[in-house]
Structures are given as structure tokens and as C-alpha cells.
Amino acid sequence: xxxxxxxxxxxxxxxxxxxxxxxxxxxxxxxxxxxxxxxxxxxxxxxxxxxxxxxxxxxxxxxxxxxxxxxxxxxxxxxxxxxxxxxxxxxxxxxxxxxxxxxxxxxxxxxxxxxxxxxxxxxxxxxxxxxxxxxxxxxxxxxxxxxxxxxxxxxxxxxxxxxxxxxxxxxxxxxxxxxxxxxxxxxxxxxxxxxxxxxxxxxxxxxxxxxxxxxxxxxxxxxxxxxxxxxxxxxxxxxxxxxxxxxxxxxxxxxxxxxxxxxxxxxxxxxxxxxxxxxxxxxxxxxxxxxxxxxxxxxxxxxxxxxxxxxxxxxxxxxxxxxxxxxxxxxxxxxxxxxxxxxxxxxxxxxxxxxxxxxxxxxxxxxxxxxxxxxxxxxxxxx
Amino acid sequence: xxxxxxxxxxxxxxxxxxxxxxxxxxxxxxxxxxxxxxxxxxxxxxxxxxxxxxxxxxxxxxxxxxxxxxxxxxxxxxxxxxxxxxxxxxxxxxxxxxxxxxxxxxxxxxxxxxxxxxxxxxxxxxxxxxxxxxxxxxxxxxxxxxxxxxxxxxxxxxxxxxxxxxxxxxxxxxxxxxxxxxxxxxxxxxxxxxxxxxxxxxxxxxxxxxxxxxxxxxxxxxxxxxxxxxxxxxxxxxxxxxxxxxxxxxxxxxxxxxxxxxxxxxxxxxxxxxxxxxxxxxxxxxxxxxxxxxxxxxxxxxxxxxxxxxxxxxxxxxxxxxxxxxxxxxxxxxxxxxxxxxxxxxxxxxxxxxxxxxxxxxxxxxxxxxxxxxxxxxx
Numbered sequence: 001x002x003x004x005x006x007x008x009x010x011x012x013x014x015x016x017x018x019x020x021x022x023x024x025x026x027x028x029x030x031x032x033x034x035x036x037x038x039x040x041x042x043x044x045x046x047x048x049x050x051x052x053x054x055x056x057x058x059x060x061x062x063x064x065x066x067x068x069x070x071x072x073x074x075x076x077x078x079x080x081x082x083x084x085x086x087x088x089x090x091x092x093x094x095x096x097x098x099x100x101x102x103x104x105x106x107x108x109x110x111x112x113x114x115x116x117x118x119x120x121x122x123x124x125x126x127x128x129x130x131x132x133x134x135x136x137x138x139x140x141x142x143x144x145x146x147x148x149x150x151x152x153x154x155x156x157x158x159x160x161x162x163x164x165x166x167x168x169x170x171x172x173x174x175x176x177x178x179x180x181x182x183x184x185x186x187x188x189x190x191x192x193x194x195x196x197x198x199x200x201x202x203x204x205x206x207x208x209x210x211x212x213x214x215x216x217x218x219x220x221x222x223x224x225x226x227x228x229x230x231x232x233x234x235x236x237x238x239x240x241x242x243x244x245x246x247x248x249x250x251x252x253x254x255x256x257x258x259x260x261x262x263x264x265x266x267x268x269x270x271x272x273x274x275x276x277x278x279x280x281x282x283x284x285x286x287x288x289x290x291x292x293x294x295x296x297x298x299x300x301x302x303x304x305x306x307x308x309x310x311x312x313x314x315x316x317x318x319x320x321x322x323x324x325x326x327x328x329x330x331x332x333x334x335x336x337x338x339x340x341x342x343x344x345x346x347x348x349x350x351x352x353x354x355x356x357x358x359x360x361x362x363x364x365x366x367x368x369x370x371x372x373x374x375x376x377x378x379x380x381x382x383x
Numbered sequence: 384x385x386x387x388x389x390x391x392x393x394x395x396x397x398x399x400x401x402x403x404x405x406x407x408x409x410x411x412x413x414x415x416x417x418x419x420x421x422x423x424x425x426x427x428x429x430x431x432x433x434x435x436x437x438x439x440x441x442x443x444x445x446x447x448x449x450x451x452x453x454x455x456x457x458x459x460x461x462x463x464x465x466x467x468x469x470x471x472x473x474x475x476x477x478x479x480x481x482x483x484x485x486x487x488x489x490x491x492x493x494x495x496x497x498x499x500x501x502x503x504x505x506x507x508x509x510x511x512x513x514x515x516x517x518x519x520x521x522x523x524x525x526x527x528x529x530x531x532x533x534x535x536x537x538x539x540x541x542x543x544x545x546x547x548x549x550x551x552x553x554x555x556x557x558x559x560x561x562x563x564x565x566x567x568x569x570x571x572x573x574x575x576x577x578x579x580x581x582x583x584x585x586x587x588x589x590x591x592x593x594x595x596x597x598x599x600x601x602x603x604x605x606x607x608x609x610x611x612x613x614x615x616x617x618x619x620x621x622x623x624x625x626x627x628x629x630x631x632x633x634x635x636x637x638x639x640x641x642x643x644x645x646x647x648x649x650x651x652x653x654x655x656x657x658x659x660x661x662x663x664x665x666x667x668x669x670x671x672x673x674x675x676x677x678x679x680x681x682x683x684x685x686x687x688x689x690x691x692x693x694x695x696x697x698x699x700x701x702x703x704x705x706x707x708x709x710x711x712x713x714x715x716x717x718x719x720x721x722x723x724x725x726x727x728x729x730x731x732x733x734x735x736x737x738x739x740x741x742x743x744x745x746x747x748x749x750x751x752x753x754x755x756x757x758x759x760x761x762x
Contacts, residue, residue: 050391063401066394074493 013042017097017106020251024111027247032291033118037092040110044099048083049073051096055226056088058134060141062160085109085240089120089229091131104256108263111247115240118294125232125298128172133225140218151211159212163219172224185223189216232298238274239294241267242282245275402492407506414503415608418649424493496644504619507612511750590621590676591629593665593706594647597683597714599636599656606714606743610682611648613712613749617680620757629675631668635661641668658687658724659694666698666705679709682743685725692723699727708737710756715742 014021017040025035043051051057053069075081088094095113097106120126130136148156169184181187196209229236241264248260267275282290406413406427419425494502508515549570556567594614621628632647633639636654639661665679679702687695702709711728721729732740739759741752 046391053391054394061390061394061397063394063397066391066396066398067402069391070395070398 014040014097016103017110020107021110023251024107024114024247027250028114028118028243031243031246031287033114033243034121035093035114035117036121038113038117039092039094041094041096042099043086043096045076045083046073048086048096048098049076051086051088052083055222056134056137058138058141059222060137060144060160062157062164064161064164085112085116087113087116088134089116089126089129089131089225090134093117093120094134104252104259105263107251108244108248108260111244111251112240114247115243116236118243119232119236119239122291122295123232123236123298124296125173125228129228130221130225133222136221140222143214143218147211147214151207155211156215159215160219163215167219167223168227170220170223170227172227185216185220189213189220192216234270234274235277235294235298236274237271238276238278239290241271241275242278242290403502406492406494406502410503410506411608414611415605417607417651419611420496420645420648423496423645425496425499427492427494496648500615500618503612503615507616508619511616511746511753513616513750513753589629589674590625590678591631591669591672592617592621593631593633593668593677593679595633595635595661595665595679595681595683596647596650597636597656597658597661598634598650598652599654599684599686600652607650609743609746609749610712610714612746613743613752614680616749616753617756620753621678625676629672633661633664633668635664639664656683656687657691657695658683658685659691659698662695662698662702666701669705677706677708679706680712681709682712682714684714684719685722685728687722687724689723692727695724696727699731703731703735703737706737708756708759709739710752711738711740712743712752713740715744718744 021040028035049069049072053072054061054065059065072081072083076083083098086096093113095110095117097109101109120129144156144160163185166184166188170186171180171183174180174183181190192209192213196206196213199206199209245264248257252260265272278290278293281293409427413419413425413427507513553569556565557569559565560567560569596610630644632642632644634642634647634650635657637657637660639657641664661681661683665681669677713725728738728740732738737759739752739755741748741755743749743752
């Protein structure tokens with residue numbers, strides 16, 4: 001398969017983007033990035049909301065996703081949020097361009113997607129991710145439909161609801177079986193299997209236990225896939241934003257560049273914090289350093305590296321649970337902060353010096369503020 | 384990608400079904416809101432229907448501010464500190480989207496007003512044990528933006544430039560539609576044969592409903608909920624009977640004003656009471672409705688300004704001729720003594736056939752009022 005083809009059904013719609021796609025790929029490769037094949041597809045806002053709410057386009061259907069879908073649609077209709085880009089970590093990668101986006105907006109998306117695709121391919125944490133997840137999800141969806149036909153829709157729905165409630169307790173990187181069983185979802189999954197094997201087939205509980213085990217096993221696999229996305233949110237989005245920035249530097253004309261920086265400054269916190277981290281590392285060590293970071297680290301480790309100057313914290317092979325949980329949580333929490341609340345934290349810097357985790361949080365926040373202020377100045381100059 | 388949209392919408396339908404069940408529990412609180420409708424939407428009291436999700440880790444705002452990161456941990460319930468809690472993860476209850484990045488505040492669930500009304504009707508019909516009705520048989524007339532006002536020439540005479548082929552086609556469609564075999568839209572402008580079949584027995588099958596509400600201070604909280612419930616039940620039955628309903632909304636205190644539906648369901652009580660102003664406005668909005676059944680639904684406590692009683696009496700008598708039915712719901716939560724205006728209405732009640740009167744005190748009372756009204760309507 002030749003790389004970066006539009007999907008066969010939508011080949012003509014993307015004709016105007018081909019020269020840009022080709023050029024951006026070449027620029028990225030010249031920086032040392034490498035990619036998997038990408039299928040580009042055009043999609044409506046509804047389609048994007050659908051994929052974003054389900055996680056993957058052919059995942060099993062459930063009212064919970066319906067609620068997220070509805071919420072996303074309402075928020076998009078009222079222009080409260082806008083889905084910036086959507087790319088699936090599969091092989092080949094599927095990337096979606098919004099139909100009503102302007103050319104510039106879609107160029108931003110294309111450059112951003114190249115960042116993600118490079119990250120998917122090269123980041124060590126993603127080695128474990130299931131790139132066949134589209135097919136697996138399809139299989140799960142069919143199995144769930146079959147289970148619903150056998151056991152009744154209501155029963156299967158209840159089981160899925162219960163599984164979704166504990167779905168976030170997965171940890172695909174926990175290798176110690178003992179510790180893994182401390183996680184609720186794994187414990188129940190294994191326990192239902194054991195119980196099912198010890199109860200007689202005539203026992204009515206036997207079928208329920210088997211059903212629970214089947215649903216939980218599927219849920220574990222799917223949630224392990226999504227866990228990685230949450231685990232690398234800042235570094236992944238940051239890398240994608242950084243790559244986008246660097247690629248578009250070479251592609252856009254000055255007027256377009258100004259428009260791009262204005263839009264770029266309005267990105268949510270994880271994008272800007274991640275971008276700031278990579279930008280700071282780039283200033284220090286250039287491409288070799290940032291490429292190394294995107295290879296080896298997830299959120300905590302990426303932030304931790306800056307603090308610990310290259311310590312082996314967070315390498316997948318080095319520790320089972322990368323970095324400390326509290327440190328990780330603070331990074332996430334910081335990522336959720338708005339710039340104004342970040343300023344408040346900086347004011348409490350004196351108090352926080354005693355805690356390394358807090359200091360890191362403050363560092364991230366202050367970097368963000370600095371960068372956002374610079375971008376704001378740029379906006380002010382334009383006005 | 385088309386198939387994806389359907390799956391999203393199907394899941395949304397499932398979500399909405401469950402949502403409706405939850406909303407029914409919250410219905411009585413919701414319907415009392417002073418500003419029920421905003422931009423055609425009813426804003427509910429809870430965010431999207433969500434699942435509680437458990438995961439490891441606690442976004443601890445307090446420790447973020449104070450910087451506490453020791454290994455001892457905080458005391459649990461019962462006073463014993465848990466060793467090493469600072470390094471361990473805890474199971475906490477958090478909620479949120481799984482598949483998508485969600486960087487925004489939670490949005491409260493909003494329902495289209497029509498969807499809210501349907502939900503309210505289901506709830507009320509069940510609660511009050513009122514008879515559910517089947518939808519009406521499809522008539523020859525079709526709802527459209529271009530419903531033409533018909534004059535006698537349209538009714539009795541064929542158009543000069545009648546297109547015979549178009550007439551036959553439209554007539555065939557109408558015939559199929561009336562027999563219930565296919566739901567065609569019939570273009571009446573080309574169906575020249577329609578009105579010549581039985582012009583005398585053909586009914587216009589349209590109604591204009593005027594809702595007149597006193598906002599002088601008596602209408603709030605419990606009362607407003609009762610009035611809204613009353614209106615929703617009425618709509619249930621009227622929508623089943625009439626395919627074409629024109630609805631006009633008037634609010635009055637010292638002065639009367641015709642308002643949009645949203646404003647009618649988002650009232651602010653103030654001012655004195657001049658009932659004559661409201662009644663006069665109700666007559667005014669009938670202008671142009673020639674072939675309609677005309678209904679007036681009038682809600683007030685009847686405590687009219689004494690200087691206005693004479694004027695109100697005059698207007699009331701004019702209303703008897705103008706409307707096919709006048710339904711007066713007296714807002715009377717505390718069994719207050721009867722006012723001169725209410726006395727006047729009661730006097731007319733004995734001799735005027737198309738007038739009904741009812742005290743609106745509680746939900747059972749609403750049910751009786753509706754039944755009374757329906758009896759008269761079906762005479």
C-alpha cells in the first residue's frame with residue numbers, strides 16, 4: 001500500500017490536500033520522524049462527534065456513549081468546544097479532516113496528525129498498544145450483540161454498565177500478577193472465571209458468571225487501549241502540537257502563520273503544556289533531544305525528565321508503574337488548569353518549594369503562562 | 384461515514400429513553416421553574432446522564448495548594464491513619480467522557496420544549512388515569528406552511544385553469560391518504576375535485592387556542608405548575624383532535640400583551656389586575672381566524688381592580704359570541720372568598736353553554752377541570 005492515500009471512496013474530495021500532505025510528510029521525515037500509512041478521510045462534525053464519543057468507530061453501542069455523543073454535539077453546535085483533530089492509533093492510521101474546515105484549519109490538522117502518527121509509531125509505551133483494535137472492537141461489538149440475543153438486551157446492558165463503572169481501573173503496564181489482581185476489574189474478571197469453572201452448568205449463576213467474564217474480558221482489552229491515550233495525553237498532544245508548529249513554520253505564508261498562532265494560543269491546557277515542555281527541551285538539545293523524549297517517555301516521565309535531568313524514571317523497561325502516582329496526578333491536574341489558575345499557583349510558589357512534585361507543577365504552569373503571554377502579545381500586536 | 388452517524392444517534396436514543404425516566408422523577412420540581420423555556424429549550428437540573436466511574440488516583444486539590452506529599456497520609460474515617468497512603472493510589476469516584484478529550488465544564492441536559500411537553504403528557508396521563516387516545520385518522524388536509532385560506536369559490540367552483548392531470552394525481556394521492564394506505568402529501572391547490580365531493584359536510588378541522596394568563600402576582604410556584612400541567616393535558620387531547628392548531632398567548636396585569644410561547648412559559652409576576660385589558664386583547668387576536676374552532680383558556684384569581692369590573696363585564700359578554708368555548712380556571716389555592724368578577728362568571732355559567740368554570744387547587748382538581756372541558760368540547 002502506498003502511504004498517505006485518501007480512502008478509496010473519498011479520493012476526489014481530498015485532491016487539493018495531496019501536495020500539502022506530501023510536503024508535510026517530507027518535512028517531518030527530514031526532522032527524523034517516521035510514520036505508518038495514513039488513510040485520510042473527510043468527515044462531518046456529527047461523524048467526528050460519533051467517533052470521539054465511542055472512542056472507535058465500530059465499538060459496541062451503548063446508551064452511555066449516546067450521552068457523550070449528544071453532549072459533544074450540543075457543545076459543538078453552541079461553539080463551546082470544537083474537536084481539533086481525530087486520529088486512530090491503528091495500522092493503517094485513520095485520520096479525519098472536518099468537511100467544513102477551511103484549508104488552513106485542515107492543514108493544521110494534517111500537520112498535527114503527523115505528530116500523533118510519529119508518536120504512535122515511535123513512543124516506547126505504544127509498543128504494547130493493539131494496532132488491530134478496529135477489528136477487535138468489531139468482533140467485540142458482534143459478540144455483544146450475540147450475547148444480547150442469547151441473554152437479553154437488558155441483562156447485557158446492565159453488565160456493560162457495571163463494567164464501564166470499573167473500566168478505568170485497568171493498568172496494561174502492571175506486570176506483577178499479584179499487584180494486577182489488586183486492580184478491581186482484573187480481580188473480578190479472574191474471579192468470575194474461577195467461580196464459573198467451579199459451579200455446575202445447571203446452576204443458573206453459571207451463565208451469569210460466564211457472561212460477566214466475557215464482557216469484562218472484552219472491556220479490559222478495550223480499556224487498556226484507551227488507558228494508554230490517557231496516560232500520554234500531555235506528551236502526545238504536546239508532541240503533536242510541537243510537530244505541527246515546526247512543520248507549519250515551513251509551509252505557511254506569513255499571513256497564514258499569524259492566523260495559525262492565534263488559533264494555536266487558544267488550545268486547551270494539555271496541548272499547550274506539552275508544547276511548552278518540548279519547546280523548552282528543543283531550545284536546550286535540539287531535535288535529537290526532543291526525538292529521544294518522544295521515544296521514551298509518557299506524561300510523568302516527560303515532565304520528570306525535565307526535573308531530574310535525564311534520570312531513568314518512567315522508561316517502560318525501568319519501572320513497572322512509572323514515576324510516583326502523586327507526581328503523575330499533579331501533572332494531570334496541572335494540565336487541567338486554566339492559565340489564570342496557574343497564575344494563582346505561582347503566587348503560592350514560596351509555600352510549595354518543600355514539595356518536588358509541587359515545584360514541577362509550578363514550573364509547568366509558569367512555562368505555560370510565559371508562552372501564552374508571548375502568544376497573547378503576538379495577538380495584541382496584530383490587533 | 385454515514386453508517387456511523389446512525390449508530391451514534393441510536394445510542395443517543397437509548398440514552399434519551401433512560402434520561403426520560405430520570406426526568407420523570409424530577410418532573411414536579413422542573414415544571415415549577417418560573418423561567419421554564421429559554422430559546423425553545425427546557426434546562427434540567429442535572430448534567431448529562433453519566434455512569435459513576437472508578438479509577439485509581441485522586442485529583443487532590445488541597446494537596447495541590449498545600450504541597451503535602453508525605454508518606455503518612457490523612458486519617459481515614461475512624462481516626463486511624465493509613466500507612467503509606469501517600470504513595471498508594473486510591474479508588475475514587477469520578478465521572479466523565481472516556482473516548483473523547485473533555486476540557487469543558489459539564490453541560491446541563493436541555494430538552495426541546497416539544498420533547499418536554501411529550502414527556503409531561505406521558506407522565507400526567509398516567510398519573511391522573513386519563514384515557515390515552517390514538518392519533519387521529521389522516522384527513523385530506525396536510526400540515527404545511529402554505530395552508531391556504533379557502534373562500535367560497537375555492538369550495539364550490541372548479542378553478543378555471545384546472546390542470547386535469549395534476550388534479551387526478553393529487554386526488555388519487557388524497558384518496559390513498561384518507562384510506563390510510565399511504566401517507567402522501569397532497570397539494571390542495573391542484574386537487575380541484577376535493578371540495579366538490581361533499582362541500583357541506585366538510586369541516587375546517589382547525590382550532591385557534593388563546594391562552595390568557597393573569598400575571599399580577601398570584602401566579603407562581605405551585606399554581607404555575609398546575610396551570611402548566613393543565614395546558615399540557617389539554618394539548619394532548621387537542622392535538623389528537625385537530626391537525627391544525629393555531630396558538631396565541633396573552634399575559635396581562637394592568638395591561639395585556641401578546642407574547643411568544645417561550646415568554647408565556649417564563650413569566651414574571653408583577654403589577655395590578657385589569658381583566659378587561661386581557662379579555663379585550665383575547666378578542667383582538669381572533670382577527671383573521673374565520674374557519675377555526677375558537678377556544679379561550681383563561682387563568683386568573685379573579686381579583687380584579689374594582690374600577691375595572693364594569694369594563695370586564697362588557698368584554699366578557701362579547702367573548703361569549705366570539706369563542707366556541709371559554710374555559711376559566713380560577714387560581715384559588717387558599718379557598719379565598721369569591722370576588723365580584725368570579726361572581727359574575729358564576730352567574731353567566733348557568734345560562735351560557737360555552738362557558739366552563741373551575742377552581743384550580745390541586746392536581747385532582749386539574750383532572751376534573753380537563754374532563755369538564757372535554758365533555759363540553761365533545762358535545
